[in-house]
Amino acid sequence: MSSRMGDWRLAATWRDHVLHLHDPDTRNGTSMASVASLSASLQQRVSAALAAAVPSATGADPLLRRSDRADFQANGVLGLAKRQKTNPQALAAEVVAALPASGGGGDDTIAAVEVSGPGFLNITVADAAITRNLAARAADDRLGVPVKEHPGVTVVDYAQPNVAKEMHVGHLRSSVIGDAIVKILEFGGEQVVRRHHIGDWGTQFGMLVQYLIEHPHELDHSAGEGDTGEASMSRLDRTYKASGALFRSDEAFKERARRRVVDLQAGDPETVALWQRFVDESKIYFDSVYQKLDIEIRDEDIVGESGYNDMLVETCDLLEKSGVAVWSNGALCVFFDDIKGKDGEPVPLIVRKTDGGFGYAATDLSAIRNRTGDLHADTLLYVVDVRQSLHFRMVFETARRAGWLTDEVTARHLPFGTLLGKDGKPFKTRAGESVKLEDLLDEAVQRATAVVREKGEKIGLTEEEITANGVQVGIGAVKYADLSTSLGRDYVFDLDRMVSLNGDTSVYVQYAYARTRSIFRKAAEGQQAAAHPELALEPAERALGLHLDAFGDTLAEVAGVYEPHRLASYLFQLASLFTTFYEQCPVLTADGGQAQVENRLFLCDLTARTLRQGLGLLGIRTPERL
Numbered sequence: 001m002s003s004r005m006g007d008w009r010l011a012a013t014w015r016d017h018v019l020h021l022h023d024p025d026t027r028n029g030t031s032m033a034s035v036a037s038l039s040a041s042l043q044q045r046v047s048a049a050l051a052a053a054v055p056s057a058t059g060a061d062p063l064l065r066r067s068d069r070a071d072f073q074a075n076g077v078l079g080l081a082k083r084q085k086t087n088p089q090a091l092a093a094e095v096v097a098a099l100p101a102s103g104g105g106g107d108d109t110i111a112a113v114e115v116s117g118p119g120f121l122n123i124t125v126a127d128a129a130i131t132r133n134l135a136a137r138a139a140d141d142r143l144g145v146p147v148k149e150h151p152g153v154t155v156v157d158y159a160q161p162n163v164a165k166e167m168h169v170g171h172l173r174s175s176v177i178g179d180a181i182v183k184i185l186e187f188g189g190e191q192v193v194r195r196h197h198i199g200d201w202g203t204q205f206g207m208l209v210q211y212l213i214e215h216p217h218e219l220d221h222s223a224g225e226g227d228t229g230e231a232s233m234s235r236l237d238r239t240y241k242a243s244g245a246l247f248r249s250d251e252a253f254k255e256r257a258r259r260r261v262v263d264l265q266a267g268d269p270e271t272v273a274l275w276q277r278f279v280d281e282s283k284i285y286f287d288s289v290y291q292k293l294d295i296e297i298r299d300e301d302i303v304g305e306s307g308y309n310d311m312l313v314e315t316c317d318l319l320e321k322s323g324v325a326v327w328s329n330g331a332l333c334v335f336f337d338d339i340k341g342k343d344g345e346p347v348p349l350i351v352r353k354t355d356g357g358f359g360y361a362a363t364d365l366s367a368i369r370n371r372t373g374d375l376h377a378d379t380l381l382y383v384v385d386v387r388q389s390l391h392f393r394m395v396f397e398t399a400r401r402a403g404w405l406t407d408e409v410t411a412r413h414l415p416f417g418t419l420l421g422k423d424g425k426p427f428k429t430r431a432g433e434s435v436k437l438e439d440l441l442d443e444a445v446q447r448a449t450a451v452v453r454e455k456g457e458k459i460g461l462t463e464e465e466i467t468a469n470g471v472q473v474g475i476g477a478v479k480y481a482d483l484s485t486s487l488g489r490d491y492v493f494d495l496d497r498m499v500s501l502n503g504d505t506s507v508y509v510q511y512a513y514a515r516t517r518s519i520f521r522k523a524a525e526g527q528q529a530a531a532h533p534e535l536a537l538e539p540a541e542r543a544l545g546l547h548l549d550a551f552g553d554t555l556a557e558v559a560g561v562y563e564p565h566r567l568a569s570y571l572f573q574l575a576s577l578f579t580t581f582y583e584q585c586p587v588l589t590a591d592g593g594q595a596q597v598e599n600r601l602f603l604c605d606l607t608a609r610t611l612r613q614g615l616g617l618l619g620i621r622t623p624e625r626l
């Protein structure tokens with residue numbers, strides 16, 4: 001193994017870490033009882049009260065939000081009063097009268113409601129209601145998060161590197177974001193089909209295969225070269241460069257390479273077998289990167305461009321016959337009224353090139369036919385670089401015209417921005433080359449290990465623990481930096497910031513988790529977690545509790561808009577609220593007696609489980625001791 005590549009590995013699989021729906025253990029597990037959040041219950045109550053005050057307002061949105069003044073604020077009265085042409089404060093008073101407040105009507109969720117300003121309702125929830133709701137969550141393996149009753153089929157196209165080429169940071173982002181989206185959707189009960197649309201087809205493979213025929217030992221291991229991913233990549237890279245050079249300088253070779261493309265497309269066995277060597281060799285390399293990234297890529301989910309080869313002719317025929325595509329300058333094109341180049345000339349989507357070859361678009365169109373027609377997907381997601389936005393716009397529009405995307409199907413490109421260096425320019429090495437992913441991951445792990453070591457030596461971690469935690473913190477840092485930024489934005493790759501213990505970082509959140517675990521290690525015999533709804537709560541306990549209660553709502557929102565950064569920010573807030581709670585409310589030495597110790601341990605435990613599940617859905621591990 002070369003010295004450049006660290007030899008760390010993550011031993012445990014995700015199966016042990018995050019609950020998945022398709023995991024039989026979870027299905028048959030103890031309980032699956034979804035819990036309505038206090039926010040959802042209140043929403044319902046205020047909505048009913050609005051309807052009681054103004055019968056025609058049935059179904060009106062009470063516009064309930066978390067608030068600093070009370071626990072929640074409902075702003076819906078104002079708009080309603082406006083529409084009814086009544087005095088908002090008077091209407092607000094009527095709504096309050098219709099609300100089941102504490103003691104009244106056997107409903108003790110609401111402790112107090114007060115009208116403020118022009119007609120806002122400030123609502124304070126009863127302490128007991130918070131603790132009871134959390135206890136119901138704690139009793140459920142899924143923390144009370146509901147499972148979709150009518151799941152749809154979503155195809156997620158992500159983690160799509162190219163065969164015989166080095167992966168770049170764009171592939172990293174696609175993989176990290178796609179993996180989180182898949183996990184979040186699956187946790188919500190959606191049926192997810194993962195598709196790794198790897199670049200394994202095209203004219204360059206004619207060149208590569210032809211070169212290999214003429215230089216049969218090119219991909220062989222040379223002495224001293226291992227079978228690591230990096231060694232595979234360097235063999236491929238060498239072959240790519242050598243064949244490219246020949247292709248450019250030698251007309252006769254160029255011609256042989258062109259003929260080889262035709263053989264490949266026709267499925268000539270010898271050609272296909274050699275092509276397969278490039279694919280297999282590349283997979284060794286991809287695997288090594290994904291293993292480091294701690295992302296599981298299953299072989300059956302890799303359906304690269306080659307997987308749609310048999311459909312290309314038909315796809316083009318159908319487009320031509322239906323008139324969606326027309327021949328123009330020898331190429332089969334689709335035109336769009338609103339898509340023009342700088343010169344004002346229309347920019348077409350080219351489905352078949354002048355030389356008869358099929359391009360990237362024909363493959364994507366065939367993939368859509370496969371995904372909607374054969375896989376019966378009702379949602380198609382593409383986690384791809386923002387630079388391919390125009391491509392997807394044209395491909396989706398073409399598929400709509402052709403009837404392959406109907407109104408029942410949602411197709412969305414989820415574009416992500418560019419990773420920048422500290423100079424604000426696209427991330428490059430000092431020599432101006434694009435950065436090798438494995439180097440970047442190794443460096444993150446190295447930095448994280450240094451951070452972990454400093455703390456770890458104080459709490460007596462073993463060398464193995466320091467190494468293992470360094471990996472989980474380093475990889476977590478890379479993923480979190482990526483996932484905590486809203487997708488479309490470019491962001492600066494700054495390792496110092498990413499592994500900082502203070503700030504919006506994964507290690508801050510991981511640290512909060514480890515702290516909960518350390519409290520349990522320190523607990524004395526008989527000190528255990530138990531909910532006590534009869535206890536009054538401190539402000540920091542209430543704030544933590546209400547946030548814990550919002551986990552399911554947050555996940556539902558994230559799954560609806562495909563924005564993992566909202567989950568990251570929920571978790572960062574949870575870690576912050578826990579830190580405040582920990583500073584203000586002694587746990588094991590609480591002065592309210594045994595019940596208070598138990599209730600605080602209960603809050604610690606639910607925080608731990610929520611952090612672990614939430615980070616797990618982002619693909620980030622939670623070390624037990626940090």
Ligand SMILES: NC(=[NH2+])NCCC[C@H](N)C(=O)O
Nearest residue numbers: 157160161162197198199384
């Ligand atoms: N269906 C798709 N076109 N997916 C995206 C593929 C990304 C492509 N392999 C690239 O590296 O740019």
